[in-house]
Amino acid sequence: MTVWDRPEPPNQPVPLDRERIVAAAVALADEGGLKAVSLRKVAARLEAGPMRLYGYIATKEELFDLMVDEVHAEILSEESPGDWREALRVLAHRTRRSALRHEWLADLLGGRPSLGPNGLAVTEANLAALDGLADVDTVMRAVETVSAYVIGAIRRETANLRAERATGLSKHDWQRASGPHVTRMLATGRFPALAKAVYDGTDVDAETSFTTGLDWVLDAVAARLSPPPA
Template identity: 65%
Template sequence: MAVRRDTDGEFTPVWERPEPPSRPAPSPLSRDRIVEAAIRLADADGLDAVSLRKVAAALDAGPMRLYGYLSTKTELLDLMADAVYGEIAPPAPDGDWRAALRSLAHGLREAALRHEWFADLLGGRPPLGPCALAYLEATLAALDGAPGFDDVDAVTQAAHTVNAYVIGAVRSEIAESRTERATGLDERRWQAANGPYLDRLLATGRYPALAKMVGGGPHPDAETAFATGLDQVLAGITAR
C-alpha cells in the first residue's frame, strides 16, 4: 500500500490525504487529472512510460507540483490501478453467486484488455483503494450466505480460487498478445513456423498426451477459453 509518514510519525494512505488547495491557470491540477494523464501514457506505451516527470510534462506542470498530490511513483500506480477497478461494473444483485463472479471476472478481463499495463499490477498484496475494495466487497458479498458458504473460510477460499484463476488467465492472455506484437507472429503464423519442429518431437512418441491434444484438441479463441476455464473453476467450487 502506498503511504507517507506524517510529521507525527503516522502513516496516511494516499486515499486519505487531502489534496492541496486548487489554484488557477496556467495548469490547474488534481489527483484525478494526474491519474488520467498517467493512464493515457501507460495505455500508449506501457508502465515504463510513466514517471512523475513525464506526467507533469503531459499536464504542462512542474514535477514538484505533483508531490503535493502524491509522494512516489508507487502511489501513482496504486491510484491508476484503482481507477481501472472503478471501470468494472458491479454485478446484478440477483442472489446468483456464480453469475456475480462471472460478471466480475469478465469485467476485470475487459478492463485489463483496455489497459494492458493493469495486468502487471495484479497479484501480490491486495490493493486497498476504494474501487479495488468495492470489487473485493462485491466478490465476497456474492458468496456470503449463499448455499454451501456457511463460514468465512469457505467464502475466503472460493474468492481466492476464482481470483487466482482470473489473474493468471488475464496475465497469460496479455503476455501472449504482447509476444505477438513483439515478434510479428500471430498464433497461426507461430504455429506454421514451429510446426515442423513440433511434429518431429511428437513423432518420437515421448509426448503422447501432448500429441493427442495437438492433433485433436479444441483450440478456442481467448474469450471462449477464459469463459470455459472460469466455468470449470466455478463448477469445482460448487461440487466442493
C-alpha cells in the first residue's frame, strides 16, 4: 500500500496532517538540501513528537515521494497549450524552474515514476500532448526521451550551481582560473575538436542551452510522429 492509499490517523489534540508535514519538509530541503530532512527534524519544525509523524509517514522515502509530488503541483499550476510541441516545451520549462526553486528535486528525479496524484497528472499531461499523433509505443518512447533530456540538463545545471557555492567561483571565475591549464593542454594538439569548440564556439547561459537542446529533442520527436493506422 502506498502512502497515498493509507488513511491518515484520526484527529489528534494538536492538529497535524500530511500537508503540514510535507510543507515543513520542503522548507527544510529548500534551506539545506535533502540532508537537512529527517522525520525528527520535521517534527521539531512542527513542534510535534517524532513518533507522531510515523502515523502519517512510515519512512523518509515516503516523505521524499510526497515532497516530489508537492513540487509536481507547481508544474501543473497552469493549463498546458493545445499544440503538442508547445505543451511539451512548457512542461519542460516549468520542471526546470521548479528544480531551480527546489534544488534538491534534481536528486530525486529520474528514478521510479512518481505515483502521487500530481506526478501522475504530469505524466498524463505529457502523454496526452502526443495522444493520437502516433502509436502508443512511439508516444511512450518520445515522452521518455524528452524526460531524459530534461532530467539530465537539470542535474547538470544543479551540479554547476552547487560547485559555484562550494568553491565560491562563478562559471567565468572558474574558466579564468582553469584557463592556463586548458591552454597548455590544447597547445599539445591532442584535442583539435575541443580546441575548436573552446576558441570558436559561442558561450551561452544555462537557459539558452536548455532551450536549444530541448528544441533539438522535440525536432527528433516530430520526425518520428505519424498517426497510428485507423
